[in-house]
Every structure is written in structure tokens, then in C-alpha cells.
Amino acid sequence: MSKKINLEHPRDQITTIISRIYKRGMTTTSGGNISIIDDNGNIWVTPSAIDKGSLRASDIICVQKDGTVIGKHKPSSEFPFHKAIYEARPDIKSVIHAHPPALVSFSIVRQIPNTNIISQAKHICGPIGYAKYRLPGSEDLGDVIADEFKKGYKAIIMENHGTVLGGSDLTDAFERFEALEFCASTILYGSQIGTPKYLTDEQIEEFEAQATGVLPEMESVHYPSDEVEKRLEICKIVQRSCQQGLMISSYGTVSMRWNKNDFLITPTGSNRxxxxxxxxxxxxDGKREADKTPSRAAWIHQEIYNRNPDVNSIIMTQSPYLMAFGVTGEYLNVRTIPESWIFLQDINVVKYGDHFRKNNNSTIVDNCATALIIENDSVIITGDKLLQTFDYLEVAEFSAKSIVLGNSLGQMVPINDDQVEDLRKKFLS
Structure with a gap:
């Protein structure tokens, strides 16, 4: 499995993250740049005019504190604004600049995405700055961006250009980058089918105030082979979800029933x-592994397993097209193609806050559906085998995407009641 990248050399960290950004379609072969400033004040940065889809560690440039350039290429043409950010903000240790499509959409209409669209983004992204257009690669561009960072921002929309984000390390910057692009995408897709609705600051604070790690700790823990096998399966599905844009660094919970109502679950606060x-x-037995903090949604997973013996795996995540329905309240009619209805049937929506522990909402945990959307928060997918549950997530996201994209062509014509009844008889009886 992946190592903690913050323990790797800056060259390797940068190539890992630029590869993720490129493969997720959030930058182009020639676009975007990443840098890290080390404890000696040396800046490690992506090279100019080198394919972002095949960068190697040996391609990364080091610009030393005295200005000496070490490497076989020229540093990124945008190096001046990276340097300006580090000079303006000593707390910033890594910078990401890219041209992800949704955030570019906001930059060309001169708007800033409202991160109150989902629960956690406000705290991950912080307030968003706005830098006026200046010539790319110029000292002027460095000045206007540095001025925004001096105001305390860690995320900036660059007018007619893209976005630039800083972090305490590269993982922190990438989490902020991913979350901001996710917000922008969700708002865009939601706007194609309805009117996005935003959370109040009070609702978000209530979400953040929920207790984590409320389960008591075990005194001892055992790791039999079947348990270890399930751990590996969870990690593989989380990695796959991230690669396919069905999960982001800062949000996503996966669990598997292990033995009776005991289960394994992803932690809170870990990069996915x-x-x-x-x-x-x-x-x-209702206790958590010592010195670990499970997802704050662990109680939902526990209750689902307690009350639904046929459910053996759960994925709780944010994917952009499903969340377009989650932020607008529009009905997601999965009668698009036979496979979608057979796997998912109807997808209901519950109100934001119903997933808070104090509410213990029966719609979520009793006779839980294969797929359920929580407004402005997430989608819950349940199933037997974890791969099957992941398949349901993919089918749900593809169905949502088809409806969002098809909305510009005309009104959706779903499979009719007679056709659904034929499907019910053939596949579900």
C-alpha cells in the first residue's frame, strides 16, 4: 500500500502528487506546477515544459536559497509566485497551482465557489482569496498572489487562470486542492439540474462539534488472518475510489463486517x-482498537450492521454527480437503464443533520436501502461483498452523471412501470 508521502524526499512527494492530479484530469500535460520548501530554504519545484503525465523524481528541480538552480531542466515558469508565497507566508511549506476544469469555470466567470456546499470543506479550504489577472510567469502575478496570501488565505482563485493553494505540507495542500475542486464541480453539476443549497455556518459547526472516538478502547486486540485480509481489501477499495474520483483525500468511510456485529472501518483524519x-x-464488542480513532460515522455503520444482517460492507462517500442531487434536493430517478434500477431501485434523500448521532435516524439504519443520499453531506452505499458495494457506488454515480449530462439535451424518459415490473419478475423475484 501507499506510504505516508510526507516521509519521502520532496522529489518523490511532488511526482506522486502531480501524477494523481494529472490522472484525475485536474491538469494537462503542460499545465500546473508544485513546489515544496525544505528546512534549509531550498525550493523543490516541477520543471518547465516537461510532460506532467510521466514526470520522474530526477526531473524535479531544486532552487537553492542563494538562487542556484540544480537539475537538468528549467524550473517552472511560475516559480516567481511560488517564491513570493513562501516569502510572504513562512507557515506555508508547499504550493500547488493547476487548471482543474471546475475551478477554471469559476475563474473565467469571476466567481469564488461557496465551500458551505458540503460539511467539511469550509474547515479544509478556509476562506478563499481572489487574485486579479496578471501575465503568467511575471513578477506582477507573484505580487498579486502574495498579497492574497498575506491576508491569511491558503486557497486563491486566479482570474482567468486557475487556482493556487498552500499548505503546511504537500498532503495538506493537496487535500485543500481536491476539496475545493470537488466543491466547484458539485456546484456546477447541481446547477445543471436545479439550484444548489448551502449549509449555514451554524450547521457546519454542529457537524464539527460531534464527538469522535466515543467508543471505549479495547484492552487487547488480535489480528487473525481473515481480519488482515479484510483490512487489505478496504485499503484497495479506498485507493480505487480515490483514483476514480469517487472519494477525496479528506472524506470517505469504508467498513466491512468481520465477525457477527464486529467490523473494520477506516479512521478519521487520515488522508485516504x-x-x-x-x-x-x-x-x-462495541469497543475500538486502542490508540486509534474510527470515522465519526462509525456509529452509523455499527447500527446498520446491528439491524441489517444481510449487509456486510458499507461505503460512505462524496462523489460529484451523486452530490449534485444531494445539494439540490432534486430526485435521482435511477430508471435510466436496466442495470441501474436492478442494483439500486429507489434512492431516497434524508435531511442534513439526520446523520448526527443524537438523532439516530431510523431511515438511515433500519431496513437500509442499497443507496441513500444525505443532503450536503454524503451518499451511503450498502451491500454484501465489498467489491459488490463498490460496483453499486459506480453504477449510482454513472446514473447520476447520465442524468446531469442528459439534462441539457431534454427531459429524461425513464423506463416505464411495465418495464420495471418485467425487471422485478426476472431479476428480483
Whole structure:
């Protein structure tokens, strides 16, 4: 599994993250740049005019504190604004600049995405700055961006250009980058089918105030082979979800029933891309593995397993097209193609806050549906085998995407009642 990238050399960290950004379609072969400033004040940065889809560690440039350039290429043409950010903000240790499509959409209409569209983004992204257009690669561009960072921002929309984000390390910057692009995408897709609705600051604070790690700790823990096998399976599905844009660094919970109502679940506060089997938390007899904090949604997973003996795996995540329905309240009619209805049937929506522990909402945990959307928060997918549950997530996201994209062509014509009844008789009876 992936190692914790912050323990790697800056060259390797940069190539890992630029590869993720490129493969997710959030930058082009020639676009975007990443840098890290080390403890000696040396800046490691992506090279100019080198294919972002095949960068190697040996391609990364080091610009030393005295200005000496070490490497076989020229540093990125945008190096001046990276340097300006580090000079303006000593707390910033890494910078990402790219041209992800949704955030570019906001930059060309001169708008800033409202991160109150989902629960956690406000705290991950912080307030968003706005830098006026200046010539790319110029000192002027460095000045206007540095001025925004001096105001305390860590995320900036660059007018007619893209976005630039800083972080305490590269993982922190990438989490902010991913979350901001996710917000922008969700708002865009939601706007194609309805009117996005936003959370109040009070609702978000209530979400953040929920207790984590409320389960008591186990005194001892055992790791039999079948348990370890499930840990590995969870990590593989989380990695796959991240690669396919069905999960982001800062949000996504996966669990598997292990023995009776005992289960394994992903932790809270861990970057999903870098998850490994040691991060997974065992929940046994209502107690958690010592020195680990399970997802704050662990109680939902526990109740689903307690009350639904046929459910053996759960994925709780944010994917952009499903969340377009989650932020607008529009009905997601999965009668698009036979496979969608057979796997998912109807997808209901519950109100934001119903997933808070104090509410213990029966719509979520009793006779739980294969797929359920929580407004402005997430989608919950349940199933037997974890791969099957992941398949349901993919089918749900593809169905949502087809409806969002098809909306510009005309009104959706779903499979009719007679056709649904034929499907019910053939596949579900």
C-alpha cells in the first residue's frame, strides 16, 4: 500500500502528487506546477515544459536559497509566485497551482465557489482569496498572489487562470486542492439540474462539534488472518475510489463486517490516498482498537450492521454527480437503464443533520436501502461483498452523471412501470 508521502524526499512527494492530479484530469500535460520548501530554504519545484503525465523524481528541480538552480531542466515558469508565497507566508511549506476544469469555470466567470456546499470543506479550504489577472510567469502575478496570501488565505482563485493553494505540507495542500475542486464541480453539476443549497455556518459547526472516538478502547486486540485480509481489501477499495474520483483525500468511510456485529472501518483524519492496513480500526464488542480513532460515522455503520444482517460492507462517500442531487434536493430517478434500477431501485434523500448521532435516524439504519443520499453531506452505499458495494457506488454515480449530462439535451424518459415490473419478475423475484 501507499506510504505516508510526507516521509519521502520532496522529489518523490511532488511526482506522486502531480501524477494523481494529472490522472484525475485536474491538469494537462503542460499545465500546473508544485513546489515544496525544505528546512534549509531550498525550493523543490516541477520543471518547465516537461510532460506532467510521466514526470520522474530526477526531473524535479531544486532552487537553492542563494538562487542556484540544480537539475537538468528549467524550473517552472511560475516559480516567481511560488517564491513570493513562501516569502510572504513562512507557515506555508508547499504550493500547488493547476487548471482543474471546475475551478477554471469559476475563474473565467469571476466567481469564488461557496465551500458551505458540503460539511467539511469550509474547515479544509478556509476562506478563499481572489487574485486579479496578471501575465503568467511575471513578477506582477507573484505580487498579486502574495498579497492574497498575506491576508491569511491558503486557497486563491486566479482570474482567468486557475487556482493556487498552500499548505503546511504537500498532503495538506493537496487535500485543500481536491476539496475545493470537488466543491466547484458539485456546484456546477447541481446547477445543471436545479439550484444548489448551502449549509449555514451554524450547521457546519454542529457537524464539527460531534464527538469522535466515543467508543471505549479495547484492552487487547488480535489480528487473525481473515481480519488482515479484510483490512487489505478496504485499503484497495479506498485507493480505487480515490483514483476514480469517487472519494477525496479528506472524506470517505469504508467498513466491512468481520465477525457477527464486529467490523473494520477506516479512521478519521487520515488522508485516504495514503491509507494502509495499519490505519484501519477494529471495532469489537462495541469497543475500538486502542490508540486509534474510527470515522465519526462509525456509529452509523455499527447500527446498520446491528439491524441489517444481510449487509456486510458499507461505503460512505462524496462523489460529484451523486452530490449534485444531494445539494439540490432534486430526485435521482435511477430508471435510466436496466442495470441501474436492478442494483439500486429507489434512492431516497434524508435531511442534513439526520446523520448526527443524537438523532439516530431510523431511515438511515433500519431496513437500509442499497443507496441513500444525505443532503450536503454524503451518499451511503450498502451491500454484501465489498467489491459488490463498490460496483453499486459506480453504477449510482454513472446514473447520476447520465442524468446531469442528459439534462441539457431534454427531459429524461425513464423506463416505464411495465418495464420495471418485467425487471422485478426476472431479476428480483
Amino acid at each position: 490516498w495514503d491509507l494502509n492496513i495499519h490505519d484501519i480500526v477494529q471495532i469489537k
